[in-house]
Amino acid sequence: LRGIVFAPFLHRDLAHLTANTASLLALGWLVMLRDPRHYALVALAAAVGGGLLAWLLGAPNSVHIGASGVIFGFLGFLIFAGWYARSLASVALSVVVIALWGGLVFGVLPGEQGISWQEHLGGFIGGALAARWFAR
Numbered sequence: 001l002r003g004i005v006f007a008p009f010l011h012r013d014l015a016h017l018t019a020n021t022a023s024l025l026a027l028g029w030l031v032m033l034r035d036p037r038h039y040a041l042v043a044l045a046a047a048v049g050g051g052l053l054a055w056l057l058g059a060p061n062s063v064h065i066g067a068s069g070v071i072f073g074f075l076g077f078l079i080f081a082g083w084y085a086r087s088l089a090s091v092a093l094s095v096v097v098i099a100l101w102g103g104l105v106f107g108v109l110p111g112e113q114g115i116s117w118q119e120h121l122g123g124f125i126g127g128a129l130a131a132r133w134f135a136r
Helices: 002-009 014-034 036-057 068-085 088-108 117-134
Strands: none
Touching: 002 036, 002 068, 014 036, 014 068, 014 088, 036 068, 036 117, 068 088, 068 117, 088 117
């Protein structure tokens, strides 16, 4: 289970790290733009959600590494934060995120071999739950 904690920091190669870094920086910056206090908790909810779902649904002896669960968590948070907050600024940010990164949502479905859709889905759910939590 320690892989749940360390998986977001491990990457297959430089290309994998670079691909995750660009999205992580962009979406992470938008999470902090919305409210800097939410960043760490959203990242934690996404990492735990992604790790748990990969652990529960992943094939035996499979490897799930990378920060994509956190990226999908940021995406889920930014999309659903507008829905739950119902403020003009939050809804506008959600619309921008959907327009620019909405296509990523298909990454939560089983598809390409070697891509952990389980981690993507778990991270997305973790981010959506964090949006709901912060809306209170």
